[in-house]
Amino acid sequence: MATMTMIEAIRSALREEMARDERVVALGQDIGQLGGVFRATDGLLKEFGADRVFDMPLAEGVIAGSALGLAVSGLVPVAEIQFLGFTHQAFHQIAPQIARYRYRSQGRYNAQVTIRTPFGGGVRTPELHSDAIEAQFVQAPGLKVVMPSNPYDAKGMLLEAIRDPDPVLFCEPLRGYRLVKGEVPEGDYTVPFGQSRVTREGSDVTLVAWSAAVQLAERAAERLAEEGIEAKVLDLRTLVPLDVEGLVSAVESTGRCVVVHEAPLTAGFGAEVVATLQEEAFYSLEAPVARVAAPDTPYPIASIEDYYVPSVERVVDAVRRTVSAK
Amino acid sequence: MATMTMIEAIRSALREEMARDERVVALGQDIGQLGGVFRATDGLLKEFGADRVFDMPLAEGVIAGSALGLAVSGLVPVAEIQFLGFTHQAFHQIAPQIARYRYRSQGRYNAQVTIRTPFGGGVRTPELHSDAIEAQFVQAPGLKVVMPSNPYDAKGMLLEAIRDPDPVLFCEPLRGYRLVKGEVPEGDYTVPFGQSRVTREGSDVTLVAWSAAVQLAERAAERLAEEGIEAKVLDLRTLVPLDVEGLVSAVESTGRCVVVHEAPLTAGFGAEVVATLQEEAFYSLEAPVARVAAPDTPYPIASIEDYYVPSVERVVDAVRRTVSAK
Amino acid sequence: MTAQPTADDPKTEAELDLESKQEDVERSFAGPGERLEILSPDGTVRPGTEAPMSTEQVRDALRWMMLSRTVDVRAISLQRQGRMGTFSAVRGQEASVVGSSFALDPARDWIVPQYRELPGVVRHGFPLDGYLLYWMGNPAGGRVPDGVKVLPLQIALAAQLPHAVGLGWGLKLQGSESVVATYFGDGASSEGDSHEAMNLAGVMRAPVVFFLQNNGWAISTPRTKQTAAANFASRAEGYGFPGVIVDGNDLFAVYAAMREAVERARTGGGPTLIESQTYRMGAHNTADDPTRYMEPVELSGWDERDPIRRVTAWLRSQDAWDDDAEREMQAGIDRQVDEAIESAEAFAPPNPEQIYTHVYADPPERLRAQQRAALDSH
Amino acid sequence: MTAQPTADDPKTEAELDLESKQEDVERSFAGPGERLEILSPDGTVRPGTEAPMSTEQVRDALRWMMLSRTVDVRAISLQRQGRMGTFSAVRGQEASVVGSSFALDPARDWIVPQYRELPGVVRHGFPLDGYLLYWMGNPAGGRVPDGVKVLPLQIALAAQLPHAVGLGWGLKLQGSESVVATYFGDGASSEGDSHEAMNLAGVMRAPVVFFLQNNGWAISTPRTKQTAAANFASRAEGYGFPGVIVDGNDLFAVYAAMREAVERARTGGGPTLIESQTYRMGAHNTADDPTRYMEPVELSGWDERDPIRRVTAWLRSQDAWDDDAEREMQAGIDRQVDEAIESAEAFAPPNPEQIYTHVYADPPERLRAQQRAALDSH
Ligand SMILES: Cc1ncc(C[n+]2csc(CCOP(=O)(O)OP(=O)(O)O)c2C)c(N)n1
Ligand SMILES: Cc1ncc(C[n+]2csc(CCOP(=O)(O)OP(=O)(O)O)c2C)c(N)n1
């Protein structure tokens, strides 16, 4: 096992899978010669050549839409959209086209398409680069929405995504690209979708998070431990499919829950987490499930983003209120 | 007061406001000579002329995006997108552009833009015409999302929308266009946003709905009354702004709640309703809030749509379970 | 506002509008002198040109054109009887659709349709009963049979174009000699997808023929409100590949232009944009009322340009057609259409369970639970 | 796969790629013989053309160009010191931006920018300190002062183009004689928004000038991977209005072409697409490392085409420029830039409350509550 950053884990998944399966092709803006604006695809052009790694025109809609066509032709495309905020430009191809192609064709065609895209705040990017709009893709049945939080999952889930016969939106936490490190096996392994993971045990409250918010929850849990509150941290890992069972049992075991996400509060995926818990674990809940999220405003400009993205303090506060409720 | 259908009420709001305020212009596909595919704009071209009513090229993105420019120029555009399912094509102009223009410009410019668009099932339209994707616009801070269920509200809320200095997505229930009739005042009146309305009193359970689902909830309530269950029906009317107070007090008064919507269950706006109730009315809830929604699949083809869109039976079933819980 | 109609004479605007609309319709046929035309309205071949198809091929093409017209009539009547959903007729565009499809090889080439190409996709292998089933609202109609190289009909206009480019590009990467023909309308051409797709096709030299059916209308919107360009074919230059205009009511011109484009694509020459200038001889679909926006002359005046009439006139001039032949062919077509309708109507009725199938290869547990719950309650 | 590099010689591909990339760069300057060029690299006016600006105007334009270059240098160094966020330099495109803006009247015309037009929007009235404030990440920098006819900088490429069209069209409807100039890059031109906007502008004959700065690159993507078209100006024909190509490093050509386009728009002649063929003489922005994709020759070899050098050479030939004049002007610019940076850095520091303001005129109660809660906790 080697220690890798998120970006290294992603790059190694791409490299290995392209070597293993010659149907895999990579496409996106600046992914060739430059190796991607974050170097996720660094070296791929050199290793696999210009017939498998494509610098695309600046048009997200056709990056997504042509990936569907490539899949129908028999290839296995892995597309990069430079930032999740620019999937807005491809929304009409992702939600009503790629996600529905199996359904529309009643199983004749499937869209084995992976769309990789970074998102999330805290790194002082210009407008629209940090938008956490993952929940908007959850209402696109047919699509899977995958949210790795660490290098191990990033590699294993990216391999799973590329091999999944159905389309996957694979969201990468920008902030974690170089900051989050972890052990990553060299060879082939996959992390199945729909299986959440407890990253820290605790009996007083369950913190539910995904992507970069997992580290936030863990930091909050450390802080809480100092004051004697033991928080369990649950990494959802995938929003679609949602691990209802894992979620429910993690929360039932503590009776209290705080959901943490980077997207604005209203209609963020946290709402679904709460609604699901409320339906499935109603009688185990000892206090209202709290949500710690960004406010209902656009992502602000760099100098004030730290007041926007949920902080350890806000999580700690919410947990304190939740454990003391009733 | 005259009795009007939904479509007549909408048309009368457009006509009256265009007569009252010469800055108001209408634009959209087939809205001129044809009067719109549902005749919402019938007669406007003749009455107000080709300098205020515009048949647009077939491009939803620029219908929305140019409406923002028209607003900046000093006009008050009312754009029609032929079906909500085709706002997918305009998503990149609505969510990250129109909705954020006031914020981006720190108040220098505002997008006084109304986007009218029909949606909803039960009328045997081709694919994509019935999609209920309203929740996807709730995560677009800066935008208001308005969901009239009846002619009175349709007119009053459309007038409110056109005069609102901020952008409004105004979703019209396709199924109700000609079916739903009601009393509508002739002259000028507005229905303020963020005020839900109890359309039927009841003490056993509260049904929360918006748009065409309100009539569904009402029919279910009638059926339930026959078996002695008294259901209150709450019409949310607007998703943004959300009337948290009205919602909470309507549900607190019954202690039980069922949310009904046409969109797929997972991450539909029903999730937000449940999450909000759970946060604000936790100690009043005597049973889990149930959600009656479409399944997590794309909108199906015409002949099976009646099994997809929530039915009176499904609402009645859910209420029975909810009132007998505990 | 400038140039606003005076309140007391609002009609002027409407009148002006109608006049300009009539001009529009004419204008959309005024090619820049470079429109490919072979078969004249009177059925003669224009001087200096020649028929690009054999008499046998022409008879075969005529059969597809007549079949298409027959299906239109029957489908509209089925719709009126409540036996069919919304239906978009091909009437007027038969030469455009059939002529272009005849240049394709169903064994290796692909069609990526919009929704108004019935005889083309059926000739390519999509069964007629399945096609009708789709418009009857049966989910089974959505399934293109295995081996048939046609993608699903597209309702979101122009969204098929990026798919066609990806498909063609992918086939080329895999060393195939297949060509992808994708269809779209004058209306669809205004969508951003149309631009992004053609531009990418140019960059990748994808073997794609963009077949733009300019039928003068997008529902009620005339061509001149769709674009200020003199024609659509000129867009191709901006993508680095050839654009050609053909008389879309001329079977020979359409076929010849398509054959050349397909050949170019097949031999590595990249994409072509073909603007087929044709005319929608009727309503947009069964829900549309064209009298609201078309003049009676527009609705009837196109009969002389009827693409079918031209072909029969030519066949007659070749002594390869007469009333008997016509009766016989029509009778055969009627039987075929009857059978297809019967077969579609006899098809297994739709099943609510089909809502849940083909969403995912391996559905999330939550979706399985929804399916179980629904089946319990039905 | 066809044409895949053999596994044992993977370098061939990379080498081939580099070669073709160098060709690309050259090709993006090979206009089709119709490129407007007035001022040669050596500072002389080409035979048969004449300077379209007075010496005074040229000196003024030069000042804006030098200001721009000075801001670039200072901003990059501020960024390295952590006093400024990501910054996109104008270097190499000064003639393109300044020349085009000089044809606009700040009192009535509008600029709808992308993000690489600093001297243009500042000349139009956007204060330099406010501009810097924006890139320093202060929300106040987003506010265009009242009365200044500039829309906010746009980060989502090409999304500004529909706004520009709506603005121009709306102004025309209200009887104004204002013209809207909108800027976008060769990269942005591939977005669907670019097509939809230009097409609508044609239909509405909106008084809009589409000023496409083809600087050869979109981050690392060379022009020839952006489109297979020989040039971008040819797209205009497909929208029914004129398209022109200018040497974008030639202040006179840019100004002359823009002046004509603005005049056409102002007098009801509708839109124009101007392709300004220029060159990004450096990194995409402060986060970019162009040595990964540009050859050293590409990075340095453009100095002789430096748009500033040409203008000073011309002024010298007119005896209107010398080393003293240059020193003096540079000193004044340095003072101005110092002051702007000082003023930006002295600006009221950002306030977390600004997260909540300007979202709505009348914020929903829930947002107010979020704001109250946040303020309690800070
Ligand atoms: C993205 C999108 N917007 C709007 C519609 C509604 N609509 C259906 S057909 C049509 C007109 C299409 O015109 P054209 O592309 O010329 O094709 P034609 O019907 O003439 O064959 C419209 C606006 C749609 N189906 N898709
Ligand atoms: C819709 C969108 N996609 C991607 C990006 C990321 N991005 C920022 S600048 C850039 C290149 C822009 O190239 P061009 O339009 O030529 O402008 P230039 O930077 O050369 O001035 C890209 C891809 C973006 N900002 N917006």
Ligand SMILES: [Mg+2]
């Ligand atoms: Mg058409």
Ligand SMILES: [Mg+2]
């Ligand atoms: Mg560029």
